[in-house]
Amino acid sequence: MNYKHFIFLFSILILNSCKKQDVYLNKIEGQQINISDSLEIDQSIEDFIKPYREHVNSNLDSVLAYAVETYSKSDGDYNTAIGNMMADAVYEESNPVFNSRTGEDIDFVLLNHGGIRSIISKGDVTTRTAYEVMPFDNSIVVVKLKGAQVRELLDYLSKAKRAHPISKKLNIVLDVDGNFKSATLNSKPLDFSKTYNVATNDYLYNGGDRMDFFKTNDSLYVLDYKVRNVLIDYFTKIDTLNPVIDNRFIQLKK
Amino acid sequence: MQRRQFLQQTAAASALVGLSGLGLTSFTTASTKKITILHTNDVHSHIDAFGPDDGRNPNQGGVARRASLVEAIRKENPNTLLLDAGDIFQGTPYFNYYGGELEFKLMSMLKYDVATIGNHDFDNSIEGLYAQLPHAKFDFVSANYDFSNTIMDTHVKPYRIIVKDDIKIGIFGLGIELDGLVEKRMYKETVYLDPTEMAQEMSRVLKEDEKCDLIICLSHLGYNYSNRPEKISDLKLASITKDIDLIIGGHTHTFLKKPTVVKNSEGKNMLVNQVGCYGINLGKIDFYFDADKNKAANGTSIIV
Numbered sequence: 001m002n003y004k005h006f007i008f009l010f011s012i013l014i015l016n017s018c019k020k021q022d023v024y025l026n027k028i029e030g031q032q033i034n035i036s037d038s039l040e041i042d043q044s045i046e047d048f049i050k051p052y053r054e055h056v057n058s059n060l061d062s063v064l065a066y067a068v069e070t071y072s073k074s075d076g077d078y079n080t081a082i083g084n085m086m087a088d089a090v091y092e093e094s095n096p097v098f099n100s101r102t103g104e105d106i107d108f109v110l111l112n113h114g115g116i117r118s119i120i121s122k123g124d125v126t127t128r129t130a131y132e133v134m135p136f137d138n139s140i141v142v143v144k145l146k147g148a149q150v151r152e153l154l155d156y157l158s159k160a161k162r163a164h165p166i167s168k169k170l171n172i173v174l175d176v177d178g179n180f181k182s183a184t185l186n187s188k189p190l191d192f193s194k195t196y197n198v199a200t201n202d203y204l205y206n207g208g209d210r211m212d213f214f215k216t217n218d219s220l221y222v223l224d225y226k227v228r229n230v231l232i233d234y235f236t237k238i239d240t241l242n243p244v245i246d247n248r249f250i251q252l253k254k
Numbered sequence: 255m256q257r258r259q260f261l262q263q264t265a266a267a268s269a270l271v272g273l274s275g276l277g278l279t280s281f282t283t284a285s286t287k288k289i290t291i292l293h294t295n296d297v298h299s300h301i302d303a304f305g306p307d308d309g310r311n312p313n314q315g316g317v318a319r320r321a322s323l324v325e326a327i328r329k330e331n332p333n334t335l336l337l338d339a340g341d342i343f344q345g346t347p348y349f350n351y352y353g354g355e356l357e358f359k360l361m362s363m364l365k366y367d368v369a370t371i372g373n374h375d376f377d378n379s380i381e382g383l384y385a386q387l388p389h390a391k392f393d394f395v396s397a398n399y400d401f402s403n404t405i406m407d408t409h410v411k412p413y414r415i416i417v418k419d420d421i422k423i424g425i426f427g428l429g430i431e432l433d434g435l436v437e438k439r440m441y442k443e444t445v446y447l448d449p450t451e452m453a454q455e456m457s458r459v460l461k462e463d464e465k466c467d468l469i470i471c472l473s474h475l476g477y478n479y480s481n482r483p484e485k486i487s488d489l490k491l492a493s494i495t496k497d498i499d500l501i502i503g504g505h506t507h508t509f510l511k512k513p514t515v516v517k518n519s520e521g522k523n524m525l526v527n528q529v530g531c532y533g534i535n536l537g538k539i540d541f542y543f544d545a546d547k548n549k550a551a552n553g554t555s556i557i558v
Binding site for chain 2: 022023024025026027028029030031032033034035036037039040041042043044045046048049052053055056059060131137202222
């Protein structure tokens with residue numbers, strides 16, 4: 001037995017014991033730990049977050065406008081002050097963008113009542129207000145609708161009996177029994193042989209609130225403009241927020 | 255592969271020749287090894303704890319508190335991994351202001367090891383996600399998003415292997431179908447591959463080729479869809495695959511009282527877990543290994 005043989009044998013010997021020992025999974029323990037206020041705060045993490053938090057908060061709390069009253073989506077039957085403000089803001093802020101890109105104008109705006117997520121309180125209106133009213137990242141789209149689909153839209157609004165926000169140039173009247181009576185745009189009756197540019201949010205365009213009439217359309221224009229940013233831009237532009245309930249969507253009284 | 259292993263072992267053995275019997279004894283001691291897996295999901299930019307007036311989760315969550323908890327657990331067991339199952343982004347103004355920078359920086363400070371990608375992580379488009387990658391000192395895994403024709407190409411691996419205390423841990427990722435959930439213009443040319451097929455492929459690679467001792471799936475598929483049984487979910491995936499020890503889930507914001515024990519396709523018990531959302535909870539799963547084959551043959555005991 002020479003030197004090489006010796007190494008070989010010795011290697012075999014050690015290999016058997018030194019080879020990565022086989023391990024077997026024998027037990028698993030699982031639990032969930034609540035992150036509650038009984039846990040200590042890691043100060044280095046807290047200190048790291050602080051400047052970010054302060055910047056966000058000072059920005060969110062910067063005053064953009066002043067609200068004369070408190071506005072809630074539950075104040076009003078077929079139109080509300082806050083909803084009217086939102087639909088008109090979408091028209092005012094989106095139409096210049098849409099027009100500059102397409103050369104056309106938005107005819108009217110339709111949003112959803114449920115999309116107003118918070119009241120606007122009397123007093124300072126801040127960026128935070130915009131986040132509260134619109135916490136979601138939905139964006140404005142302009143949908144080209146044929147007369148038939150505009151008819152469906154009016155039918156939907158007549159039956160929904162909710163104050164889904166519409167912009168001010170559209171006027172919808174229901175009769176005393178709550179059936180559709182008439183609709184005008186810029187004081188002229190809607191022409192159902194025409195197509196209309198309807199601005200809405202991408203949630204409704206994608207079938208949200210069962211507004212299925214948006215599905216059948218001639219074209220879709222994505223504005224890449226978030227509803228929240230519309231509100232921030234609108235609040236920045238105005239000094240005083242003073243929207244009112246008007247006659248844009250009403251039911252005739254007996 | 256086997257040849258290389260043999261060569262490495264021979265080299266190690268040769269180096270020990272001079273050490274006489276000393277090396278022998280130190281290798282033969284059998285001991286229990288413990289691997290701790292910590293996990294979060296759907297934190298959605300919730301960096302600060304909920305305030306005392308919050309209607310649902312007052313005084314809960316917060317990264318600074320999670321950090322101290324993770325640190326304490328690491329002190330107790332250095333063989334600890336920290337994982338996240340996606341939807342790191344979107345949910346507080348921090349995301350709107352900083353695009354995910356703060357989320358990634360804080361996860362890096364907490365020493366997260368691996369995360370997978372949720373649908374909301376595309377909310378600033380795939381470019382927005384890519385732009386924040388320099389802030390993430392942890393890895394992203396996804397086996398069923400093919401990023402080849404996107405800016406994310408090479409930045410996301412199907413799986414990652416981490417060795418702790420000689421225990422080889424394989425972690426692979428799975429993402430939910432993006433079509434219908436995320437706009438195409440946001441995820442661009444990301445291709446969604448079948449998660450079941452990829453899970454089967456990954457568990458084979460990790461078990462047979464990589465010889466992992468522990469296989470973990472980081473999933474953003476969702477816990478369970480009782481109204482849509484045909485839709486792939488963590489519970490369904492668990493029951494039709496094998497060799498996966500733990501599925502850490504997300505997407506459905508499911509709060510479980512305790513991890514769910516599921517029988518896999520071979521009838522072996524494994525775990526599916528998810529810890530709700532917004533950083534309100536931390537999941538903690540301890541895996542104990544030892545040299546006793548007989549105990550393992552009788553089935554792993556699971557205590558939840």
